[in-house]
Amino acid sequence: MAFTADWLALREPADLAARDSTLLTRAAECVASGKVVLDLGSGTGSTLRAFEAHGFTGLSWRLFDNDPGLLDVAGKRHPGAERVTGDLGDLGALPLGGVGLVTASALLDLMPLDWVTDLAARLDTAGIPFYAALNYDGIMHWEPVLPTDTDVTTHFNMHQRGDKGIGAALGPSSGETCRRVFGERGFDVTTADSPWIIDPDRAPLHEALLQGIAGAADEAGCAVATDWCAARIGALHDSRGVIGHTDLLAIPRGTSA
Template sequence: MGFAPDWLSLRAPADRAARDAGLLARALALGPEQIVDLGAGTGATLRAMKAAQPLRARWTLVDNDPALLALAPRLEGRVTCIQADLTDLGALPLHGASLVTASALLDLVSDAWLGGLVARLAEHGLPFYAALSYDGAMSWTPPDPADADVTHAFNADQRSDKGFGPALGPDGATRAARLFQAAGYTVELAQSPWVLGPQDRALQAELLDGIAAAATRAGYSGSPAWLAARHAALGHAQALIGHIDLLAVPPEAPERKAHG
């Protein structure tokens, strides 16, 4: 699993606009003092939480790509960056954490990995805030007759191995909700779609290229024609790409905050 810094920078404004403000506020209201961010990349979760509310929390950013971590904010020495293989759940640096976070991660991981993560967090009584998990919904205006076939093929590719085993893809967030609920957590979900217009032309163009490539990998032969038509419409096209935010809070979290 890995992402180019240019892609992360290009998608950052859409991510910021899409994040559900209410769920973000409730995660912040837990009063975390030490936040561990999984698959942190260049620090998107840190930036979003800091923009919503100034925090004196300390951060541990965990990613397998040191080049991305090098671009993350340092917050006057309150950020520790750790290059690590996220597939090794037992090695995740959870000691001393009061909140674990992730962005755009749950759709990439396998059911086995996610189950292991939930078990580790439940063992430590840790809340979990995960934003911007792709949920399988895509639509464009104006519509194209091939949109549904492309979406179906893209979603099939999203379930291929992204480095954690067969990915949950569009089912990542809802599967996480069920696993956390089974572990006794209180879970909230919120829609956080990208809503893109002609002003997002560069992001739309890059996104279309990636969608078409994924649909082709999944065996859809109509991707080139669809992509050409979609590129031709970029000057007036709108797109909605579905995502889900999740907050899972264990029963003991309020007490830990009050006494912590």
């Protein structure tokens, strides 16, 4: 799982617009005084900036990522945030000391079931709430419609369920699976839709996204992916895309949060 700072910057405005503000507010209110927010797969700190954009500027952050280059960018933008380079695959090494909330953005769909199950168990034991936003849910559609949209989406979703480095990913089922797993561990779980709405004014993001979708669909065996991508890019300034995501907040039952 590797992402460039340029791609993360390109998608950040769409992420910010898509997040469910009610769940984000509830997540921020879970953090007790003196506690830290641990952001998993933090990249350059987009989750931190989303909280600040919603007015939650007084939180302390611990940014956790396996890419020291992205963390260096985060450090320049947020010098007060703690930065930890580590392996997301090793949940036993997560720095949970003093943590009042664990967050993640665009991460759960990349992770396998046993990872989510282990995370839920560890957060249950520690009594820590979990907020995970922007998990891809398998829904993509465009206006105007192309006959090949469904075929590309089907193959892209197949690719999303592949191994991203630590086991077969949950892909489009991540939101519903995590709701079930955390619920079975005794968390009160709330989810909300957080779709990307990509209008013509977001053409650079849309073009990069179309190329990524087509590449993944092609790897999954979609024969029409290349032609589909060319047609979609050709109509970029007259089309609108919707990419479905799910936000999730899981709060341990019986906690003050």
